[in-house]
Each structure stands twice: as structure tokens, then as C-alpha cells.
Amino acid sequence: MTALAVAAKAEPLDVAAIRADFPILGEKMDGKDLVFLDSAASAQKPRQVLDAMRHVYETSYANVHRGAYRLSALATDAFEGARETVRAFVNAERAEEIIFTRNATEAINLVAATHGRAFLKEGDEVLLTHMEHHSNIVPWQLLRDATGIVIKVAPIDDQGNLVMADFNALVTERTRLIAVTHVSNALGTIVPVHEICQMARERGIVTLIDGSQGVPHLPVDVQDIGCDFYAFTGHKVYGPTGIGVLYGRAERLDAMPPYQGGGEMIRTVTFETSTYAALPHKFEAGTPNIVGAIGLGAALDYVSAIGRERIAANEADLLAYGMDRLAQVPGLRLIGTAQRKLAVMSFVVDGVHPHDVGTVLDSEGIAIRAGHHCAQPVMDRLGLTATARASLGIYSTRDDIDALVDGLGKVREVFG
């Protein structure tokens, strides 16, 4: 890990120094400064991540867990070192509880296809919230179609708060699994996962948290949360695409059948039968995304060195500023104003479709997301097909928000 151009942890973030670490932030869009407000879709990458990946390819790349030669040992050490970095980052008890996947989607599909198929039976209930991303809905529907499980959905109120009394009332004797997002990608709502997991453990219900929007913004301690599974993707936490993580408690993972078959995940193979490798390799068939994992490790080191508490404090301050400024834009309605929320500002502009808002802002160099955010059920719940969404990252500033507000003035200019 290269030294970071940031000050000691007690001090406020030196965002200018952080921004200097992200080469893309120096890019111009048709001569205008890039204002990147779409980190919830995918975050930009610091040079520390890019350098770490390039360094592996240039000095120590080979396949892992295979070669008798030194390069392979170096690559294996770096790859397994990244696993240890992830373990420490989410405070898992053991590194074997960290399974590398392609992304959070694959991590959730893995649980649905293995734990789900092995242990859930017709009539068993899986409880979700109305705020889930499609990646935490569709895998359970596939499982339902295969096994006859029942999917239940806990409601949200008009502000986007999860209604805990209704949530708890939906837990029955048949509830076998609760799968909830840590933070809503469309609204920014923080779900009380500690409370949910404690209740679930007392009732013997397995829990899965979709942490893709949690890990980039909050200190995450899976043992403290008390979940059985925690899934997240690397690219939203400043790592590369194509690498994600499934944390699973060892006793759960041990009990599950393998997900995919192939190399790496076996102990012995004959044409009659095979035996499987121990954790974590049992769930990592085939050559893994070696350099992606190492890049993710570098990203998590970067975030840790800056300090997650400081990042969270800075983003909370920016969110309050942004929500306040957007609330004053004529004709703008904020979507998602939960009491506990982070990093996401969804909104609609009277008489202007979010896509048109996005196109006008883009002409000003401002990148936001416009659409249903892969969360159509929550859009339906709020009576919308789409919103515009500005989301924050480690490099976001008040200047970005001011540019957004100015850009929204341009939207009004074009659409009258």
C-alpha cells in the first residue's frame, strides 16, 4: 500500500488530496469539469488500486494455488492477502468465510441456489423489503419457481422508512430466511440490520444482508450485525469491476452444497464421484478474478487508511447540505427522506422526465443516474417509473452539489 496523501484520522478529510488520487476526476466533458455524482452505480478508482493491479500483472502474475514456481506463490500470497484484507474490513472471524464472487448479484444467487435449494422447502417463507434491488428479488423468485417457497415483502412508508412493526408482523413460524438490503440504492435508507438480525437469530432464521451500498459508506462488522451472510460488490467501494464478496458464517457455508463445479473447488475427482475442497475454495470454481481481488484489497486498504468514520461523517455533512439545497429548487421533489439515510439523493422535477434531467445535466458535465435504479418495486410503491439520482462518494464536495443545483437551473431553462 502506498502512502496516502491524507492527514491523521482525527482531522477532517482532505478531500482535495483524495480527489488528486482519482485520475478520472481530472477529465473534462466537452471542456467542462466532470462532476461525478453516480458513485452508487459505480465508484471511480484511485490510482492506488490501478497501481496495485498493474504491479501484479507486471511483477508477480501467475495462476493461483497451482504452480510449483515462485511467481505462482507470489500471486497466491497476494490473492489470499486480499482475502485477509476483506476479512479484516468486515471483521469476519475467519478468512475462509470470505468467498470471492463476480459481484453482489452472484453472491446472492450463490446463497439462493445452494443454501436455498438445500434447506428451503415448499411453503417456507423468505422475507424481503420493498426497497430491494432486483439482485435481491429475482434470485428468490427463481428459487420460488423451483421449490415453491413463498416470498413476503415488508412495506416502507412514503418517506422510505422500513416499517418495523409491519416487518416484525410478517415474521411467522414458516420464515426461514430474511434477505434485506443494508442501504437502499434508490432512496439511501439505512435499514436497521442489527435489530433485524438479532430478532432473526432469536427465532433461528437465517439472514442475508445485501451490503453493496453499505460497505462504501459505513463501518461494517458482520459479527456485530450478527448476519449469516453479507454480500457486496467491489466496484462500488472503489475497487475494480468483476469482483464481489460473499461473507458467510463458516457453519452455514460448510453445510451448503457447492455452487458451481470445476477446478479449484475440488479435493479429488474421478469419473464416478468428486470430493470438494474446504472453505473458501469449495465456492470458487475455476480460476478466480485474481487481479480483481487484489485490486479490491487495495481499495479497502485505501478506504481504511482514510478512515471509515471520517468518510461517513463527511458524507453525512454533504448529504445534509445537498438535501437542503435540492429542497429549495423550485419544482423539485425529493424522493426518499428517511430518518436514517446516506449518500443518495433521489428526486423528480415537475414536468420533466428524469432522463431529460439526466441529458441536460450531462451537457453540463454532471453525471447522475436517471431511471428505476434496478429497483422497480420501490418505484411502483412510490407511484413513479423513474427518478433522477445524485449519489456521493469519498471524493464528493459541496462544489459538486452546487454544480448540480446550477445544472437544475439549466433544466428549467430548457423545459420552461
Added chain:
Amino acid sequence: MSDLRELYQEVILDHNRSPRNFGALDPCDHKADGHNPLCGDTVTVYLTIADGIVSDVAFDGRGCAISVASASMMTEMVKGMTVADAERLFQSFQHLCTEDTEPEVPAGLEDEMDVLQVLSGVRAFPMRVKCATLAWHTMSAALHGNRETSTE
């Protein structure tokens, strides 16, 4: 900003504010739903055909200014047109939105293609081409008896 003005010309903004032939057509004899899975926008196109001619047409749904204006202009144009001409116009319009070359203008549809030039601004915005063509794909699907289409 010049590309932006080119995209959001006054004609488009006007059709967006007050779309023509907007609402369900009941009864109708051809109908299809179009989806743009990128943004979740939907459009339904309704047609009544008599003797090979589009005798009535309407649309409803939710979409951006580009998709609403394009659908609105489409319904204005194809009303009273032969089904064959409506299909030819669709092909030329799609070419207009997606290709750098000028489309071949079918005989008798010169005026319509002139008017549709106003939507050619989407060529500078690749993310928006599907918005412009969604209603047209949906009309074509309806004419071919398909109930659903998508811009995927």
C-alpha cells in the same frame, strides 16, 4: 449546449407538453406494449386498420420528452396512411436516428421525413436513440400482431 438545443427543439417540447392522440383507443384491433428496460419507460400503441389503412391510432404510457414527442408525431403521421407506408416510414425513421448516412426517403413520404428530421438530434446522444424509436418499434409490433416489444 448547441447539441442540447438541437435535441430539445421547440416542436419536441410542444409535443411533450401536449401529446396528440394520447390515451387508450377502445375498441381497437391492433395493440402492443413497448418497454425500454433501461429506464422502465412503457408505451402502448393502439391501432384500428380498415382496408389496409390506419383509420385510427393512439398511444399512452410514461416516458421522457423524446419518447413522448416521437410517439405523438408518429400517431399524427400514420393516421390515414396505408399500413405498408407506416412500415416504410418506420424503417426510414429508424435509419434517421441510428445511422450517419441520410435515409432513403420512400416515395410519397417526403413531407413526413422532413418533419421527423427534428428528432435526428438523438444521433448526438446515443443513450437516447431508444427513447426516440420505442413507439415506432411498438407500432410495428402491433401491426405484426405481437403484443409486447422491447428495445433490448
